[in-house]
Amino acid sequence: MRREWLLLLYPRAWRARYGDELLAALGRDRLPVSQVIDIVRGAIDAWWSPEVRRATAARPLLACDRGHAAGITPRDGLIGAAVMVGGSFMLAILSVTATRAGWPALGRVGTDLGFLGPFTLSMPFWLMPGTSRRAQTTIVGITLALLIASSVISNVR
Amino acid sequence: MKQQRDSLAELGRFSEPALYIMISLAEGPKHGYAMTQDIETVTGQKLGPGTLYGAIARLETRRWIEPLPVDERRRPYRLTTAGHRVLRHRLDSLQTLARVGRARLAEG
Numbered sequence: 001m002r003r004e005w006l007l008l009l010y011p012r013a014w015r016a017r018y019g020d021e022l023l024a025a026l027g028r029d030r031l032p033v034s035q036v037i038d039i040v041r042g043a044i045d046a047w048w049s050p051e052v053r054r055a056t057a058a059r060p061l062l063a064c065d066r067g068h069a070a071g072i073t074p075r076d077g078l079i080g081a082a083v084m085v086g087g088s089f090m091l092a093i094l095s096v097t098a099t100r101a102g103w104p105a106l107g108r109v110g111t112d113l114g115f116l117g118p119f120t121l122s123m124p125f126w127l128m129p130g131t132s133r134r135a136q137t138t139i140v141g142i143t144l145a146l147l148i149a150s151s152v153i154s155n156v157r
Numbered sequence: 158m159k160q161q162r163d164s165l166a167e168l169g170r171f172s173e174p175a176l177y178i179m180i181s182l183a184e185g186p187k188h189g190y191a192m193t194q195d196i197e198t199v200t201g202q203k204l205g206p207g208t209l210y211g212a213i214a215r216l217e218t219r220r221w222i223e224p225l226p227v228d229e230r231r232r233p234y235r236l237t238t239a240g241h242r243v244l245r246h247r248l249d250s251l252q253t254l255a256r257v258g259r260a261r262l263a264e265g
Contacts, residue, residue, distance in 0.1 A: 018210045024231045025189030025206050035205050042207020052211065055218040 003031060009043035013056040080125030087118025105156045112151040120144050165247045174204055174212040175221075179236060179244045182222060188231035189213070216240070 003026055007019050026035070046052050095110030120143045124136040165172045165179075181187055181195045189209055197203045204212075213234065216222040221240035225233045236244065 018214070020227075020230055021189050021232050022206050022210055025193060025209065027190060038205025038207040040207070042205070042211050045207070045211045046214075049211075051218055052214045055214045 006036065006039050006043075009040060010046050011053065011056065014046045014052070017056045076125045080122040083122040083125065084118045087121055088114055091117055108155040109148070109151045112155070113147060116147050117144065120147065165243060168212070168215050171208070171212045171215055174208050175216055176244075176247060177202070177204065178209070178212055178216060178234075179221065179240055179247075182234060182236040182240070183244060186225055186233040186235040188228070188233045190231065192234075 003023060007015050007022065010019070022039075046056070091110050091114045095107045095114065098104075098110060099107030120140055123140060123143075165176055168175050177196045177200060178192055180199070181192045184195070187195065189206070193204050193206075193209060213222070217224065217234075219239075220237055221243055222234045223237050225235060
């Protein structure tokens with residue numbers, strides 16, 4: 001008997017949550033009868049236990065998988081957010097300082113880049129997971145160069 | 158012996174498999190297959206997959222264990238802080254029970 005067929009004994013929500021794990025836990029050896037009986041008992045429990053049904057129905061996608069499904073780890077998300085917030089803060093300070101120091105054009109460049117600059121720098125962490133470091137550097141570098149160039153051309157004479 | 162509200166005993170026929178799972182996870186995160194291997198080594202009992210995931214679902218509902226992101230199609234689990242507390246309480250109870258049992262055997 002194909003082991004996937006045994007999974008059909010379980011409720012759909014249970015299969016969605018634990019199906020792959022159960023198949024992986026079975027290993028590759030031939031299934032002894034005792035294990036088949038245990039799987040059938042587990043299926044009866046999955047249908048009849050309100051606790052198990054509630055647990056599997058309420059969580060089609062685990063919190064730890066929401067980012068992981070896209071290849072993003074919580075650490076990547078935090079670093080990306082830190083780059084966004086930190087970069088915006090630093091550019092805001094630069095913009096204010098330059099304007100007060102008598103360089104309004106540089107201040108306007110800082111303002112232009114205030115959101116797009118840090119966003120571009122944070123892209124490798126949440127928009128480009130899995131791509132090579134070289135590709136990330138190239139894309140981010142070219143985007144930043146274009147942003148800075150367009151801002152300088154439009155603000156500095 | 159007074160029972161805590163969040164006792165493992167309330168898991169019925171899953172209380173023993175749940176205890177084994179928690180003891181296995183006390184060593185560090187493991188996926189289902191690694192848990193059954195570890196439990197078999199420690200207790201000599203091979204948990205069936207239906208029993209294993211019945212117990213895992215109950216432990217997860219109570220937030221005594223928590224799932225981690227899938228690693229090569231296998232999902233590891235780890236013991237939570239609440240799980241540590243419940244496991245410690247259960248092991249203390251078993252230790253007391255064993256001590257009383259041994260003392261009575263020695264008397265008898």
